[in-house]
Amino acid sequence: MNYATQKLVNPIHFxxxxxxxxxxxxxxxxxSAEAWELRTAPDTVPGTREIESGKIEKAIRISKVQLPHxxxxxxxxxxxxxxxxYILSNEYExxxxxxxxxxxxxxxxxxSHNNRGILKMLQGDYRSAMQDFAIAVETGCTGPCSTSAxxxxxxxxxxxxxxxxxxxxxxxxxxxxxxxx
Numbered sequence: 573m574n575y576a577t578q579k580l581v582n583p584i585h586f587x588x589x590x591x592x593x594x595x596x597x598x599x600x601x602x603x604s605a606e607a608w609e610l611r612t613a614p615d616t617v618p619g620t621r622e623i624e625s626g627k628i629e630k631a632i633r634i635s636k637v638q639l640p641h642x643x644x645x646x647x648x649x650x651x652x653x654x655x656x657x658y659i660l661s662n663e664y665e666x667x668x669x670x671x672x673x674x675x676x677x678x679x680x681x682x683x684s685h686n687n688r689g690i691l692k693m694l695q696g697d698y699r700s701a702m703q704d705f706a707i708a709v710e711t712g713c714t715g716p717c718s719t720s721a722x723x724x725x726x727x728x729x730x731x732x733x734x735x736x737x738x739x740x741x742x743x744x745x746x747x748x749x750x751x752x753x
Contacts, residue, residue, distance in 0.1 A: 608690045608738065609731045610656045611683045613649035617642065623653050632657040648679040655687050659694070667691050675704075682711040686732040689739070698743045705739060708732030 612620050618638045622631035635653040642650045651674035658667030671688040675681060689704030709732045 608693070609735055610659065610687050610690055611652075611731055612656065613652045613679075613683050615646050615649040617646050617649040617653065619650065619653040619657075623656055628657050628660045632661070648674050648677045648684065651677065652683055652687060655684075655691070659687070659691050664691060664695055668695075680711055682708045682729055682732060684708075685711065686735060689732070689735060693739050693742065698739070698746075701739055702736065702743070705732050705736035709736060 612623055617635075619631045619635035622628070622634060631653055635650050635657065639647070639650050639654070651670050654670035655667055655674055658664070658670060661667075668688075668691060671684065671691050674684040675688055677684075685704040685708035689701045689708065692698070692701035692704060709729050711729065
């Protein structure tokens with residue numbers, strides 16, 4: 573089953589900014605044009621609606637309770653919710669654990685790699701972030717991975733492509749700023 577026939581995932585926008593032209597940090601006042609696009613998994617599980625409505629602490633509590641009781645087929649969705657919740661809470665060590673678990677489990681990985689790529693950008697690990705975005709963009713492609721006019725723009729690969737482009741720009745800006753010092 574491909575994403576065109578599945579329920580589309582929902583965007584969660586997280587807004588980072590370059591601090592001191594070198595470091596990335598969360599700044600809620602930055603314009604939404606600079607937002608990173610975190611995604612919940614296509615499978616809706618308890619905690620997803622809370623993530624989508626901005627009730628992050630509640631989403632984390634619900635997801636942590638659900639994780640040991642979730643069926644193997646839905647576990648990636650819960651892990652992605654925990655990954656997103658901890659990213660949005662700026663608790664990157666916990667986010668990393670859940671993001672890594674989501675990537676390691678059997679799934680299409682576009683959503684999981686996209687979210688982990690954002691985490692890696694926020695941690696300053698640009699190389700790993702770019703690798704995650706590249707995997708997310710290529711996941712499930714059987715031919716050229718381009719978005720045609722007939723494909724919805726909110727599919728995970730398109731989101732990963734937009735995040736990848738933002739990451740490339742941020743890395744270039746960071747390198748330019750460093751070379752001026």
